[in-house]
Amino acid sequence: MSANPQWDIRRALRVARLFHLVCGVREACVTPFLTLYLRHLGLAAPWVGILMGSKLLVAACWGPFCAFLAKSCQKRRVFLVGSLLGSAGASLLMVLVPPLNTDVLHRPCNGSSSMTTTVRPPGVTLTVTVTAARDPASIHPAGLPSLPARRRPEGLEASDFTAGPGESDQETLEGLHLESSLEGARTTPLLLQPFTSWESASQVVDTALLLPREAVLGGPANVSEAKGEAGSLELSSEGLQWTFLLALGFIVFWELLAAPLEQVASDSLYEYLDFVDATDRYRSLGLWRLLGMAAGVCGIAAFVGRLDCFLMTNGTRGVVCFYGYSLVSTLSLLVSVTFPVPTYQQQEPGYKTTKALSLLGGDPRLLLLALTVLLIGIVTSTVQNFLFWHMEDHGSSELVMGFSVALSLLGEILLYPFKTVLLRKLSRVGAVGLGLGCLAGQLLYYSFLWSWWSVFPVQILSAISSGVLWWAVEASVEDLATPGTERPLSAMFRGHFHWGGCSLGSFVGGFLVIRFSLAVLYRTCCVVLLLWLAVFLSIQPRLPQERKINYSKLLAVEGSDTSDSEPGSERDWLVKAMREEPSN
Template structure:
C-alpha cells in the first residue's frame, strides 16, 4: 500500500510538472497569435478565419482522439511524436514572410523603430501597414487606420480630403477627425493609387469588351462561332479571377498560416487528450481519481509565468531579427523550447491503458444526456455564447492595447491576472456554492462577462485592462463550477468526462469558432467597440431569457445516490431504513443545488 501511494504521488508530481511546462508553452504563443498575424499584414476577417479554424479543428478532432492506440508503447510514441510535431509546426509561422515586405513595425516605439528597422522598411509601400504609435499621417498614407473603432484595408485608394474611399469598396473609411495629409510622400502615394486605379479600369474595360461582341445577324455558323468565343472568354475571365486570388500576396500568406495553425492545433489536441486520458485511467486504476481535479492549477500557474516571462523578454529585444522576421517570432521559439523540455518529462509519465470491451460512441451518448435535461440544455447554450463572446476578447484585445501604445508586458500581465484570479477564487468555491444557488452564480457570471466587454469597448488606458481582467475569475471560473456540477447530476456512471468534453467543445470549439469568424467581419465593417457592445447586448438578452425559462422548469433534486439505497431497501430492517432516511435528509439539506 505504501509503494502504491508513493507511485500515485510521483505520478501526480510528474503530471503537474508536465502541465506546468505545457501551460507555459501555450501561453507563450497562443494569446499573441492574432497579434502576430496582424503584423504579417492579414486583415481582421482573415485573422478571425484563422482563429475560428483553429478552434473548430480542435473541437472536431478531440472525439476522434479516442481511437488512438491502446498499447503503452504506442501511446508513448504518439505523445513524443505530437510534442515534436507541435513544436515544429509552431516554428513554421516565423518562416512565413509578411505581406508588406517588413514585419513587426507595429510592436516598436518610434525611437526604436527608426533606429533599428532595416532600410527596406523606412519607405513603406502601398501594401505595408505602419505602426499605430507613429504619427497619424504615416498610418493614413498606407490607407490603414489604427484604433479600436476599425481598420481599413491596406493599399486602399482613399480620398484624404473627405476620408472616403475613392472606389465603392465595402471597407470602412478612416477614423473621423484625422488630420489632412499634405506631405509629398502622401501625394506621391495618392498619385500612385490613382494610376493603379486607372490601370485597373482599363483592364476591366478590355475584359468587358469580350462580352460586348455582337454576333452577326446572317448565318447560324457565325452565331455559333461567336457563342463559342463568348463562353471561352467567360471561362478565361473566371480562371483569371481565381488565379488572381491565389496570386494575391495576402491570400497566399493566409493559406500558409491557416495550414500551419490547423496542423499545430491538431497535434496539440492529440497530445493533450492522450496525456490526460492516460493519467486519468492510471488514477482510476489505483482509485485516486479525486486528486485529478486539481491538476489544472499547475497549467494556470505555468501559463501565468509563461505569458509574463515571454512578454518581458520580447520587450527587451530589438525590433527585427531580419528584414522579414520580427521580434514577435520569439513567442514561437519560446513555445518550441518549452515543449521540447516537456518531452523529457513525458518519458516518465504514467500510462495505464484500461481494457474496454464496450464500443459505445460516448460523444453521441453524452449529447443524448444533455438533451434529456432542461437545465443542461440551458447551460450548454450559455457556455456556447460565453465562448463566442470570449473569443472577441481573446482575438482582438491585444490589437486594441497595441493601438493604445501598450508594451507587451501589459499584454502578458493581462493574461496572468485573469488566470491567477481564477485560482484565488477557487479557494472560496465551497463557500460560494453553499451561499449562492446555481442560477444566481450563472446570472452573476454572465453579468460580469457583459460588464467586461462593455468596459473593453470604452478602454481608457492600458493599465485598466488589468483591473477588468480580475472579473474573469467569476465570469469564467465560477460559471464552469455550476456547469460541471449540473453535468455531474445528470451523468450516468462513466459518462462524466464525456459530458465535460462535449461542453468544453461547445464553448471553446463551437462558440469560439463562430465568434471568431463573425468577429473578424464585425471588426472590419463596424469596429472593435461595436463588436464588444454587440456581444454585451447578446449576453444580457440571453441572461433575461435564461432566468425566465429556468424559473419555469421543475425544481431538480440530486438523489442519484438514493437509487442505491432504494435498490438495497429490501435487505434493510426498519431501524436501518430510518437511520439511512435521516442521513439522506441531512445530506440533501447541505446540497448547494436544489
C-alpha cells in the same frame, strides 16, 4: 505509497503537476499573441478571424477523435510524444510566413520611429498639397526609409494634387502636407520631410494609407475602423493571397499535431487515478496549468521586445513567441516520457459520444446549458482574438498585455479555495448567472478603454466570468449526467460546444470588426449576453425537475422492514452520515 511501482500515486501526481505547469507555459507562449502576430503580418480582421476559426474548429473535432483512437489502440504515450514533437516543429513554420509589407517595419529595432503615419478612418477626406521648391533639398532625409514603387491608391486621383506653375516631375518638392478632415471637423496637418519627385510623394501617401497604426488623428489609432488598412476584404493582391494561404496551411497543420495532447493526457491521468480510487486529486491539477500560463505569458512578453531584433531584424515582431513555444515543447517532451499512462486494457470505451448526445437531446436543462456554453464561446472569441488589437491601438506593449492576462489567471487561482462555498451559497443557476453578468460587464468596459493601463481594473472579474462560470457549468453537468457519462458529457461541453462556439465567433467577428468597430462589437456582445441571461433565468425554473431517489431513505425503510427491534437512532445512521458530509 503503493507497493507496486506502476501505481506510485505520489510520484504520478508530482509528474502530472510538472507536466501541467510546463504545458501551461507552452500554451501561453503563443496562444494569447497569435492574432497580434497575424495583424503584424498585415492581415485584416476578417482573415484573422478565418484563421483562428479554422484553428479552433480543428481542435474541437480532431482532439476528441485522437483521444478515442489513442485509447482504442493503446498508444497514448506515442500520441503524447508525437504531439509535442510535431507541434514544436510545426510552430516554427509560422516564422516563414512572409509579411505583406517587408520594407517598412512596424517597430524598428533601433527604437527610432521618426516617421509618423496616419490611418484614414471612415469618412476622412484626404487632401494633399504640394508646394514647389526653389532651393535644392536632400534626396533622402534622415530617419525616412526608402520605399518601394507602389501603384497609387484608387481613391487618390491626380486632381487631388495641387501644384504650382512651372512644376515638373524632376523638380524638387520642398514640403508635402497631408491634411485630414472628418467631414468638416477640425483639420490635423501631417508634415513630412522633403521628397524628390511625384513618385516619392505617391509612395508616402500610399504608405500612409496602408500602414495599420503608429500615428493618430488626435488620439490612438483604431485600426479596426480604418477603411484603408492593409489587407482589403478582397484577396486581389498576390502578396495577400500568398500570406493568407501559407498562414492557413501552417496553422491547420500545427493544430492537427497539437490538438491531441490535452485530451489524451487528461483521459490517461484520470484513468490512472481512477484505478486506485484517487480521482479526488485530479481536479486540483488544473491550477498548475493556470499557474504555468500566468508565468509563461509574462515571461514571453518580456522577451519579445528584447530578443526579436536578434532573431529576425527585418521580419515581423513576435517571432520569439514561436521559438519559445518550440523550446518549452521540447522540455515538455522530457516530462511526457514519465507521464502516468495506464497499461491495462479497458473493457469499454471511455468516450461515449453517442450516449452523451442521447442524454443531451432528452434533457431540456442540459440543452439550455449547452446553448449557454455555445454563446459563451462565441462571445469570448471576440476577446481572445481582438482585445490585444484594442490595447495596442491605445499604446499597450506586449508586456502590458501579458500582465493583464496573468492578472486574470491569478485571480482565478486565488478564488479556487472558495469554490465549494460559492457553489453552495449561489447554487448552480445563480453561479452561471453571475458569471454571465460579469462577462457582459467586462465586454462593456473593454469598449470604453481609454489608455494602456485602463484594462487592469476589470481583469479581476475574469476570476468570476471564467472561473466561477465554468465551475458551475461542470457541476451542473455532473448533476444532470447519468452514471458513467460525466466525463464524456463534460468533454463535449468543453470541446465541441465551447470550442465550436469560439470557432463560429471567430468566423463572424472578423467581418463585424471591419464593418463596424471593436467597440461596437463588444457592446453588441454585452447586450446579447444580458438578453440571454434574462432568458436563462426565466426559463430555468420552468423546466421539468426530475425527482431523484433518496437511496439513504430507501435503505432505512428496508432496514426497518427486516429488523423492527433496532432502535431508530441506529436505523437511520446512513441518513445522518450523508447530512453531516460536506456537499460538493
